[in-house]
Amino acid sequence: MIESRAVVAPGRGKPVEVVTINVPEPGPGEVLVRVRACGVCHTDLHYREGGINDEFPFLLGHEAAGVVEATGAGVTEVGEGDFVVLNWRAVCGECRACRRGRPWYCFDTNNAEQSMQLSDGTPLSPALGIGAFTERTLVHAGQCTRVDPAARPAVVSLLGCGVMAGVGAAVNTGGVSRGDSVAVIGCGGVGDGAIAGARLAGASRIIAVDTDPKKLAWAEQFGATHAVNAAEADPVAEIRSLTGGNGADVVIDAVGRPETYQQAFYARDLAGTVVLVGVPTAEMELRLPLLDVFGRGGALKSSWYGDCLPSRDFPMLTDLHQQGRLPLEKFVTEEIALDDVEEAFTKMERGEVLRSVVVF
Known part of the structure; x- marks a missing residue:
């Protein structure tokens, strides 16, 4: 011992x-x-x-x-x-x-x-x-x-853990690609990782959503192009306004609460993708009209550890950091x-x- x-x-x-x-x-x-x-x-x-x-x-x-x-x-x-x-x-x-x-x-x-x-x-x-x-x-x-x-x-x-979960939620789970619009709800470590991942993937518009002005300022350091204070404005309406009235291609919920998930669901474009990476607690339940789930199409995904493969992703992200890109x-x-x-x-x-x- x-x-x-x-x-x-x-x-x-x-x-x-x-x-x-x-x-x-x-x-x-x-x-x-x-x-x-x-x-x-x-x-x-x-x-x-x-x-x-x-x-x-x-x-x-x-x-x-x-x-x-x-x-x-x-x-x-x-x-x-x-x-x-x-x-x-x-x-x-x-x-x-x-x-x-x-x-x-x-x-x-x-x-x-x-x-x-x-x-x-x-x-x-x-x-x-x-x-x-x-x-x-x-x-x-x-x-x-x-x-x-x-x-x-x-x-x-x-x-x-946290950074990989966020980057992976955008890149691996969400499949963000060049020119996509992305919204991230919750700008702590995981959310900012998702913002950094979306930027790496070439997203054209990255919308950070939080209730804390300090966290919104942090999000800009990682590539957010727009900030929405959810304590002052309806995040769904704001995200739609910033995406031509359509909603974002990918919306990432880095909070993991029923209300933030509903915001993510309605803030995405038709056939868009919702990614849940924030971890809910056992007692939380979600209610959505099934017709809306059917009618809006797209994908509702959960991201476990950013769907990462450490042997592949850790060296790659370390190299990107060393190159000044992450x-x-x-x-x-x-x-x-x-x-x-x-x-x-x-x-x-x-x-x-x-x-x-x-x-x-």
């Missing part, structure tokens, strides 16, 4: 604690990663609040980049010294989705077999199968993707220490940051 300082959520709604945990040496198919940076994501806050499940204590953190320190038997994907971004969808290669050539829908993703533990031997539940608010973490080899080692860890770590650095509001995670959650809830990033 290797001792490592880590951020742990001990129970529902309780403040996180920084403690020393025990990390096993890697077994077959496993990799020990020395974490260099890890973003503070809303999903980590959901784990702390018990919004995911009740399998406390949780080892938080999952948007991470680091260096492979050791590998277990049979690992060929990565080797000692490789700079990697971690992912929470290590495809199995054997399930029905993988066999159909759609590994981004893999139904049997891989995680490390061994458990990391508190010093008293209590097993930890790693957030999204990663658990990276720690100096070292144990993951499955398939959760490691090599990227350009010249990239800043604090920047490319965000590809591990401003990942603008997502990083602040770099913090491991002891500052609880305060970072507070800033996140207040809407003061896009991303706080723990740097080791």
Whole structure:
């Protein structure tokens, strides 16, 4: 066992604690990663609040980049010294989705077999199968993707979740292409990722929708051409007005509430596409006239992790960033220490940051 300082959520709604945990040496198919940076994501806050499940204590953190320190038997994907971004969808290669050539829908993703533990031997539940608010973490080899080692860890770590979810919602799920009009409802980290993805894909008009003027200003940094404050105007009417009265070709709901989904549905053009990438809660229900669903045509899609394939998308997006075509650095509001995670959650809830990033 290797001792490592880590951020742990001990129970529902309780403040996180920084403690020393025990990390096993890697077994077959496993990799020990020395974490260099890890973003503070809303999903980590959901784990702390018990919004995911009740399998406390949780080892938080999952948007991470680091260096492979050791590998277990049979690992060929990565080797000692490789700079990697971690992912929470290590495809199995054997399930029905993988066999159909759609590994981004893999139904049997891989995680490390061994458990990391508190010093008293209590097993930890790693957030999204990663658990990276720690100096070292144990993951499955398939959760490691090599990227350009010249990239800043604090920047490319965000590809591990939120940014990838947003970029992928636009490019992979929404199929945004040159000349398309795109509207993005909700301009946090995921929404701004969708805006950046739409810009990469060549969208001609990118409409950012939010109720927070600060977030609308952030959205412009990532390529939004127009901003709509939904607290002051009807977003459906505004999006239609900005698209010749037709609605946008692709509308991305990065909030995940029934009311924002309805806005996305009615703000799209006939035969347009709605993409839901914001995560709803279990009690939420949606009501839409079935005749409208039929009559408007097009596609209603959900985007899981931006329908990404980490082995394909992480290196590509890192290279685009290194070329100056994807401003990942603008997502990083602040770099913090491991002891500052609880305060970072507070800033996140207040809407003061896009991303706080723990740097080791």
